[in-house]
Amino acid sequence: MAHYLKIIFFCLLGGTTMMACANDVVMDPTQPPAGINAPSTGVVPSNASPVQIIMVRGKHCSAMVRGKMVEVGDRIEEGRILRITDHDLWVKADGQMNTMKLYPNVSKRFVVAPITSSHHHSDW
Numbered sequence: 149m150a151h152y153l154k155i156i157f158f159c160l161l162g163g164t165t166m167m168a169c170a171n172d173v174v175m176d177p178t179q180p181p182a183g184i185n186a187p188s189t190g191v192v193p194s195n196a197s198p199v200q201i202i203m204v205r206g207k208h209c210s211a212m213v214r215g216k217m218v219e220v221g222d223r224i225e226e227g228r229i230l231r232i233t234d235h236d237l238w239v240k241a242d243g244q245m246n247t248m249k250l251y252p253n254v255s256k257r258f259v260v261a262p263i264t265s266s267h268h269h270s271d272w
Contacts, residue, residue: 227246235250
């Protein structure tokens, strides 16, 4: 009889554990984050760049600024575009040159790796 009570006890314990696990929400890692498809509030963060995309095809560069495709020589709110690189636009207005970055909050730094020799001169 004690043997049957143990079996019943473990079956009940296992059943409640499985029900508790079934109530847990399992996130699908291939799906976009929650809220990504939520309706827009129309509010743009103050630090957001008007530069949305920069396309480089060989020596030809173009960019999307506030939903409009532009090239060197085009005029936008900030002035006339003089140069487009892979990460910013150079704009001239009122005699001043300014840059508009694609990612204004990212600073690009180059790291130089130390040179190591795979040959040991003492082995020669």
